[in-house]
Amino acid sequence: LAKTTQPISMDSYEGQEVNITCSHNNIATNDYITWYQQFPSQGPRFIIQGYKTKVTNEVASLFIPADRKSSTLSLPRVSLSDTAVYYCLVGGKVGDNNDMRFGAGTRLTVKP
Amino acid sequence: DSGVTQTPKHLITATGQRVTLRCSPRSGDLSVYWYQQSLDQGLQFLIQYYNGEERAKGNILERFSAQQFPDLHSELNLSSLELGDSALYFCASSPLGGPPSYEQYFGPGTRLTVT
Numbered sequence: 001l002a003k004t005t006q007p008i009s010m011d012s013y014e015g016q017e018v019n020i021t022c023s024h025n026n027i028a029t030n031d032y033i034t035w036y037q038q039f040p041s042q043g044p045r046f047i048i049q050g051y052k053t054k055v056t057n058e059v060a061s062l063f064i065p066a067d068r069k070s071s072t073l074s075l076p077r078v079s080l081s082d083t084a085v086y087y088c089l090v091g092g093k094v095g096d097n098n099d100m101r102f103g104a105g106t107r108l109t110v111k112p
Numbered sequence: 113d114s115g116v117t118q119t120p121k122h123l124i125t126a127t128g129q130r131v132t133l134r135c136s137p138r139s140g141d142l143s144v145y146w147y148q149q150s151l152d153q154g155l156q157f158l159i160q161y162y163n164g165e166e167r168a169k170g171n172i173l174e175r176f177s178a179q180q181f182p183d184l185h186s187e188l189n190l191s192s193l194e195l196g197d198s199a200l201y202f203c204a205s206s207p208l209g210g211p212p213s214y215e216q217y218f219g220p221g222t223r224l225t226v227t
């Protein structure tokens with residue numbers, strides 16, 4: 001599984017747009033990029049997944065540049081309830097990427 | 113609510129003991145994944161079952177084992193428990209048999225404390 005690098009923490013204020021960037025320089029051709037959100041003592045929750053360009057759903061947008069060596073999760077107009085840890089994962093939809101670690105993730109704190 | 117259920121919610125046991133954690137996947141999901149989350153190791157993939165068969169193995173210790181039953185629920189067995197096994201154990205499910213990078217739905221977890 002491709003190694004990913006994210007900021008350890010980020011602060012924001014209610015109503016702002018938050019962009020969390022993940023670096024994955026050794027992403028493979030068949031790898032997808034997936035983001036999860038985790039609240040304390042809860043299981044991670046799938047947010048969004050993409051392969052290239054831009055993906056948008058009701059919760060977030062995912063921007064992936066042409067070289068795919070990084071990706072940016074964009075959360076529009078965050079609220080206090082968006083305070084959580086956000087994990088970026090990179091892996092293929094086929095094959096055996098068994099050494100799957102979510103890493104430390106990015107701890108987002110939204111302030112009033 | 114993801115639709116994945118895990119029991120028990122909390123478990124306290126002593127070193128050397130054996131425990132069984134149970135997971136029921138979302139209705140219709142054939143894959144079950146088990147994860148361990150501890151403070152120093154982060155969230156780590158342990159093992160995956162797909163429709164009753166072992167599909168993928170992660171960093172699962174030999175003292176740990178799992179199985180998936182015909183009704184698709186899964187059990188994770190932890191034996192000869194050590195203090196370092198104290199962690200949150202999550203189960204996740206997915207409709208397909210893909211690797212852990214697939215979209216998964218996580219349960220609420222079982223918090224295991226070994227004393």
